[in-house]
Every structure is written in structure tokens, then in C-alpha cells.
Amino acid sequence: xxxxxxxxxxxxxxxxxxxxxxxxxxxxxxxxxxxxxxxxxxxxxxxxxxxxxxxxxxxxxxxxxxxxxxxxxxxxxxxxxxxxxxxxxxxxxxxxxxxxxxxxxxxxxxxxxxxxxxxxxxxxxxxxxxxxxxxxxxxxxxxxxxxxxxxxxxxxxxxxxxxxxxxxxxxxxxxxxxxxxxxxxxxxxxxxxxxxxxxxxxxxxxxxxxxxxxxxxxxxxxxxxxxxxxxxxxxxxxxxxxxxxxxxxxxxxxxxxxxxxxxxxxxxxxxxxxxxxxxxxxxxxxxxxxxxxxxxxxxxxxxxxxxxxxxxxxxxxxxxxxxxxxxxxxxxxxxxxxxxxxxxxxx
Numbered sequence: 001x002x003x004x005x006x007x008x009x010x011x012x013x014x015x016x017x018x019x020x021x022x023x024x025x026x027x028x029x030x031x032x033x034x035x036x037x038x039x040x041x042x043x044x045x046x047x048x049x050x051x052x053x054x055x056x057x058x059x060x061x062x063x064x065x066x067x068x069x070x071x072x073x074x075x076x077x078x079x080x081x082x083x084x085x086x087x088x089x090x091x092x093x094x095x096x097x098x099x100x101x102x103x104x105x106x107x108x109x110x111x112x113x114x115x116x117x118x119x120x121x122x123x124x125x126x127x128x129x130x131x132x133x134x135x136x137x138x139x140x141x142x143x144x145x146x147x148x149x150x151x152x153x154x155x156x157x158x159x160x161x162x163x164x165x166x167x168x169x170x171x172x173x174x175x176x177x178x179x180x181x182x183x184x185x186x187x188x189x190x191x192x193x194x195x196x197x198x199x200x201x202x203x204x205x206x207x208x209x210x211x212x213x214x215x216x217x218x219x220x221x222x223x224x225x226x227x228x229x230x231x232x233x234x235x236x237x238x239x240x241x242x243x244x245x246x247x248x249x250x251x252x253x254x255x256x257x258x259x260x261x262x263x264x265x266x267x268x269x270x271x272x273x274x275x276x277x278x279x280x281x282x283x284x285x286x287x288x289x290x291x292x293x294x295x296x297x298x299x300x301x302x303x304x305x306x307x308x309x310x311x312x313x314x315x316x317x318x319x320x321x322x323x324x325x326x327x328x329x330x331x332x333x334x335x336x337x338x339x340x341x342x343x344x345x346x347x
Contacts, residue, residue, distance in 0.1 A: 029324030079146025147204030208240030262322025
């Protein structure tokens with residue numbers, strides 16, 4: 001059995017719903033193209049090298065922690081690597097491209113067996129180990145995998161925002177693919193936890209496009225299967241999720257927490273959905289492009305209603321963005337949001 005040690009006290013409090021004044025802070029895509037540290041590394045290494053060479057992945061993940069003082073670091077990786085491990089081929093030019101698509105149950109015969117495929121994901125365990133070694137002792141580390149529905153959309157239609165009619169009308173295909181994918185994700189999550197990840201976050205960039213019935217079938221049910229194996233060790237985020245989808249997500253047994261985007265009032269979400277795990281989010285990432293004076297005003301406009309909640313009402317909150325840090329975001333804006341958040345809640 002994998003036991004969890006939390007390195008950051010604030011993050012541990014959020015997971016365990018212990019009331020606290022100052023929340024932990026981490027952003028999706030906090031290591032990435034907006035950051036000069038990452039861009040410098042990219043002058044010498046390709047994206048796949050940065051992900052697959054554990055020492056480099058650790059260096060990428062460490063950069064924003066040193067620069068901005070995040071409470072939590074994230075494994076630097078890509079959500080499509082399980083598909084590559086299954087034999088689908090993966091290149092970036094500059095965006096991701098698979099060597100073939102799955103268009104029928106017959107195509108599933110092209111995929112590698114799970115026990116063979118998982119061998120091509122061991123680099124993630126090593127990357128987690130190396131990242132834990134270089135991080136400060138008071139910084140937590142979370143893992144990262146793609147959500148099953150998003151992986152299915154990439155595998156079948158080549159992207160996460162295309163026409164989903166094939167997927168929505170071919171349950172036999174989905175069930176057959178999931179019978180391969182879910183066991184692989186289970187082993188993938190286990191590898192990252194063995195390496196020292198405290199929680200593994202599952203990101204679904206396509207799931208927000210589903211109606212409630214398909215969301216339950218393609219998202220809630222398979223994730224519930226995974227949380228049975230890893231209780232309180234899996235977190236979840238669906239881009240553009242609806243309130244109905246959030247209610248389903250909240251109902252997943254033993255989920256350790258979930259993220260919400262900026263379209264929701266975080267204080268309302270905390271009141272209505274809190275009490276079962278952490279809730280991460282959700283400052284609008286596009287506001288980080290505003291001038292400093294305007295941004296300060298928007299930050300306070302966002303934070304003060306949350307500060308006015310009783311600490312028990314906001315127990316579990318992990319401060320972050322509605323989605324991830326966008327390319328070309330000014331680094332000064334990231335500093336400002338973190339500094340203002342800690343200042344407001346320390347007052």
C-alpha cells in the first residue's frame with residue numbers, strides 16, 4: 001500500500017480540510033512557455049527531451065518554485081504519453097500528432113498490451129523521484145495524467161475539440177478502448193505515487209463538452225474505478241465543466257479534490273461543494289495580461305469575498321487559476337498574484 005507524506009503544511013491542510021488563513025498556491029502550467037527559465041532550457045532541448053529525461057523534467061518543475069515560491073510543484077510531462085506507450089506514436093511539430101487514429105474496435109488490435117506499454121512510462125516515475133530530490137522540503141509534489149475521455153478523443157479524432165459524434169454514438173468502441181486505457185492509467189498513477197507524488201491530478205480538457213449522461217459514462221464511472229484503487233490520492237479537473245458535471249465530480253468516492261475554472265464564483269463553490277476534499281482555482285488567467293494597477297484591483301476584487309468567508313467555509317481551498325498560465329503571460333503578473341494572495345490572507 002502506498003502511504004502519503006505531505007511536504008507542504010498548507011497543502012496538507014487543504015487536502016484534510018483543516019481551516020487555515022493563508023491557502024496553498026499552485027497554478028496549472030506553472031512550468032511552461034511563459035517562463036524565461038523554461039524558454040532558456042528550450043534553447044538546448046526539445047519538448048520531448050525535457051519531459052523524458054528525468055533530470056531535465058526535474059529542472060523544469062523546479063524553476064517556477066524557485067522563481068515564484070509556489071507551495072506545490074507538478075510533474076513536468078504531457079498527457080498524451082500513455083497513447084504513445086500503447087504504440088500510437090507521438091511527435092510535436094509544434095503541436096502533438098499521433099501516428100494513427102482509432103476509428104473502429106478493429107484498430108484496437110494495433111495497440112500494445114498494457115503490461116508492455118507501462119514499461120514506456122517508467123521515465124515518469126524517475127522524473128518524480130528526481131523532482132522530489134531537488135525540491136525544497138516544504139514544497140509538495142503532485143503527479144499528472146490525462147483524463148480518459150480526453151485521451152480517447154485524441155486517440156480517435158486526433159484532438160480534444162473536434163466532432164465527438166463518433167465517440168458519443170459508439171459505446172462498444174469506447175468500452176473496448178477503456179478496457180485497455182483504464183488499466184494502463186491505473187498502472188501509470190501507481191508509478192507516479194511510487195516515485196513520491198503526493199496526489200496525482202487528472203486533467204480532462206475535452207470532458208466539458210459532454211452532456212450529463214455521457215459525462216457519467218465516460219468520466220465519472222471510470223474515475224470512480226480508479227479512486228477505488230487510490231483513495232484520496234487522485235484529483236480531477238475538467239476544462240469548461242458545468243455545474244451539473246461538478247456535482248457528479250463531487251460525488252466520486254474517495255476523490256481527494258477537484259479544480260474549477262474562472263466562470264464559477266469560488267466562494268459559492270466552496271459553500272456548495274466543499275467538505276469532501278480540496279477545491280483548486282480559479283482566478284481568470286487572462287487578467288494576468290492587464291497592466292499592474294488594473295491587475296491589483298482585479299486581484300483584490302477576486303480575493304476579498306473569499307477572505308470574508310469564515311476559515312471553516314474556505315477549508316480545502318487551493319489558490320490557483322481558472323485554467324493554466326497562458327503563453328506570454330508577464331512573469332511580473334504571476335509574482336503579483338501570489339504576493340497579493342498571501343498578503344490579503346495574512347492581514
